[in-house]
Amino acid sequence: xxxxxxxxxxxxxxxxxxxxxxxxxxxxxxxxxxxxxxxxxxxxxxxxxxxxxxxxxxxxxxxxxxxxxxxxxxxxxxxxxxxxxxxxxxxxxxxxxxxxxxxxxxxxxxxxxxxx
Amino acid sequence: xxxxxxxxxxxxxxxxxxxxxxxxxxxxxxxxxxxxxxxxxxxxxxxxxxxxxxxxxxxxxxxxxxxxxxxxxxxxxxxxxxxxxxxxxxxxxxxxxxxxxxxxxxxxxxxx
Numbered sequence: 001x002x003x004x005x006x007x008x009x010x011x012x013x014x015x016x017x018x019x020x021x022x023x024x025x026x027x028x029x030x031x032x033x034x035x036x037x038x039x040x041x042x043x044x045x046x047x048x049x050x051x052x053x054x055x056x057x058x059x060x061x062x063x064x065x066x067x068x069x070x071x072x073x074x075x076x077x078x079x080x081x082x083x084x085x086x087x088x089x090x091x092x093x094x095x096x097x098x099x100x101x102x103x104x105x106x107x108x109x110x111x112x113x114x115x116x
Numbered sequence: 117x118x119x120x121x122x123x124x125x126x127x128x129x130x131x132x133x134x135x136x137x138x139x140x141x142x143x144x145x146x147x148x149x150x151x152x153x154x155x156x157x158x159x160x161x162x163x164x165x166x167x168x169x170x171x172x173x174x175x176x177x178x179x180x181x182x183x184x185x186x187x188x189x190x191x192x193x194x195x196x197x198x199x200x201x202x203x204x205x206x207x208x209x210x211x212x213x214x215x216x217x218x219x220x221x222x223x224x225x226x227x228x
Contacts, residue, residue, distance in 0.1 A: 002161070033215065043205065045215040056213040090159060094214075101211035102148035102167065109159040 003027065004108035006091050012114045018079040021111045025072055025093030031055070032074040033094075033105055034066055038087040049074055050096055081115045088112050118143040118210050122219035125203075129226050135193040137222045139180075139206035142187065147208040149173075149182055149189040150216070154203045163191075163204070196226045 003026035013019055025032050034046040036059075045058035049068035060066075063081075068074045078085060089112075092105040123138040141147065151163040151173070164173030169184035178193045189206060206219040 002159070031214070035216075042220050043216075043218040045217070048213070048215065056215055058213075058215055092160075092216075096214075101214055102209045103214065104148075104150070104162060104165060105209075105216055106162065107152070107160040 002106040002108065004091060004093050004106055006089075006108035006111050008111060009109065010112050010114075012116065013081060014116055015081055015083060017081050017115075018077065019081065019113065021076040021078070021089055021091075021113075023074045023076070023091030023093075023108060025074070025091075026106055029093035029095050029106075030072065031094045031096040031103075032068055032072070033092040034060075034074070034076050035090040035092065035107075036087050037090060037110070038084075041087075043090075046076070078113070083115050086113055086115045118147070118208060118217050120206050120208055120217055120219035122204075122206050122222050125221070125223040127222060127224045129196055129224070131198055131226055131228050132195045133226075135191070135196045135200075135224065137191040137204055137206075137224070139189045139191065139219060140187050141189065141206075141208050143208055143210045145210055146184075147210040149180070150207045150209070151178070151180055151189070151191050152205045152207060152218075154205065154221070156202070160205065196224070198226045198228055200224060201226045 005024045046060040048056040092107045094103040152160045164175040166173040166182035
């Protein structure tokens with residue numbers, strides 16, 4: 001158990017809909033990362049938040065957005081869903097205290113999204 | 117840009133066989149290197165890591181050595197078990213954005 005929790009575990013929805021995925025980082029971790037795992041794209045970095053602020057952006061679609069709240073949990077919002085958004089979405093966290101480049105990231109169990 | 121290349125799977129071995137999964141990388145600067153493992157139906161677990169050249173990461177009988185001269189981080193285990201069956205991902209973190217860049221993953225199937 002990494003200490004990172006994600007809800008829900010599974011999500012089934014229809015095209016055009018909007019969903020919210022939730023992540024709670026390990027206790028004390030300030031950074032949260034979101035990754036998407038799909039069969040055709042593999043594991044891809046979406047976005048990073050550090051202590052409530054967006055820090056880095058990867059291959060995140062404009063239909064997707066995220067935020068990190070004062071209690072450090074994070075939510076990933078996916079809107080106008082398409083069939084191709086079906087994937088496993090992982091959240092990870094890292095301490096990010098002091099000099100913190102190249103830190104180890106600890107992953108949650110993921111949310112499996114199926115868009116029908 | 118930075119990238120990771122892993123050997124194609126699946127890799128099928130008999131129990132107690134020797135395992136090597138090749139991983140090479142391209143990166144500017146001096147990245148940290150990681151192996152993550154994903155068991156069926158589960159999330160990613162950190163298996164081992166190395167943060168500088170010639171470092172050896174090890175865990176649960178698995179080892180990998182950070183080779184700067186060959187830009188490689190091959191995963192090895194002397195004697196695999198059925199319980200090692202999983203997908204193994206090599207990854208790097210170059211520190212520029214602190215994001216992880218993953219290889220495509222290698223499926224390992226160990227037969228009794």
